[in-house]
Amino acid sequence: MKIHEYQAKEIFAAYGIPVPRERVASKPSETASLARELGMPVVIKAQVLVGGRGKAGGVKKVESPDQVEAVAGSILGMDIKGLKVNKVLVSECVDIKGEAYVGIIVDRATRAPVLMASSAGGVEIEEVAKATPEKILKVAIDPAAGLLGFQARNAGMALYGDAKLAREFAGIAQKLYRIFVQKDCSLIEINPLVKLGSGSLLALDAKINFDDNADFRHKEWDEMRDLSAEEPTEVEAKAAGLTYIKLSGNVGCVVNGAGLAMATMDLIKRYGGEPANFLDVGGSSSPEKMVTAMRIILSDPNVKAILINIFGGITRCDDIATGLLHAQERAEIKVPLVARLTGTNAEKAREILKGSAVTPAETMSEAVRKAVSLAGGVA
Ligand code: GDP
Ligand code: MN
DSSP states (O other): OBOOHHHHHHHHHHTTOOOOOEEEESSHHHHHHHHHHHOSSEEEEEEOSSSOTTTTTOEEEEOSGGGHHHHHHHHTTOEETTEEOOEEEEEEOOOEEEEEEEEEEEETTTTEEEEEEESSOSTTHHHHHHHOGGGSEEEEOBTTTBSOHHHHHHHHHHHHSOHHHHHHHHHHHHHHHHHHHHTTEEEEEEEEEEEETTSOEEEOSOEEEEOGGGGGGOTTHHHHOOGGGSOHHHHHHHHTTOEEEEOSSSEEEEESSHHHHHHHHHHHHHTTOOBSEEEEOOSSOOHHHHHHHHHHHHTSTTOOEEEEEEEESSSOHHHHHHHHHHHHHHSOOOSOEEEEEEETTHHHHHHHHTTSSEEEOSSHHHHHHHHHHHTTOOO
């Protein structure tokens, strides 16, 4: 789960990480008085759950108080990478002497959190990571010991070559790690961590992703979640108990079990196709779930064929078949459907689908090949 910059900064402030003075607003008319309160100039920043706002025109400095509302108005409602801007942050403009990057993620290779830092922070950090990865310092964190003072200070020395700044950096990095653990984050990032004219450090931007697997122990996340800012189909899927991730190909997939869903996507690619989504209907799949799954997949105009690959255990194939027919009754499905249903009640399912427009397949590879070719791919 992603949260907005302003929400991440509230957490930073609560842990003692310095942030600019700033206020969030959802209407242009609210912004002028906020700017007056903060003092000119201000920076107005789009609050969207996607990176690269600056480059997309979502971060603007405003010098004159009578331009605040107009600039806020131009950012509110803006479309940034398919997401609409519903809120802006009005922030004091600070005097920047240098921009660094610091973040913590879980590193799959070492199976531990890793602190990453770079003196080349700012809006180009992705380019830095790609072109000159040696400019990004990585410090493996032993989860049993946490981020130790000397590790954090060494990273600070490498970044700034100055003992005072290194200590200040270390304090911020250790607070970041505390948040990372206590709030069950999968990612926490400050980019840029700026050096001010006064010589101290400040978190100018903030990014936090929470680990959804921990949502059962964070009731407060419910209130922080901004459903209007998330991919709408993924929200609908989650509410229906489906795991759905939109991808960019043209073969829609309905599969039970994450492992089978991954294997199905691999096979689609093996036969020259591209999956349009990952979709796991989960263990017990009622016909209702199938209807929702079909609706979500068909809302993607790229989908040219749908592959249903079910290995019936707890999931009953006849439920899947009934759901498919319901979905066809409720909405005109213009794309071809290929179904491979095996396991519990597979015979019943075959009976149910007899005479319907669903193309049956006996094996997984037959099903995938048919779906890829019907979608206009290679196979
Ligand atoms: P992002 O593009 O979405 O990462 O947005 P950021 O909040 O990181 O801002 C992008 C860039 O705008 C920063 O790297 C700064 O160079 C610049 N910027 C943002 N706020 C200020 C500010 O208060 N003063 C100055 N001088 N520059 C700012
Ligand atoms: Mn940034």
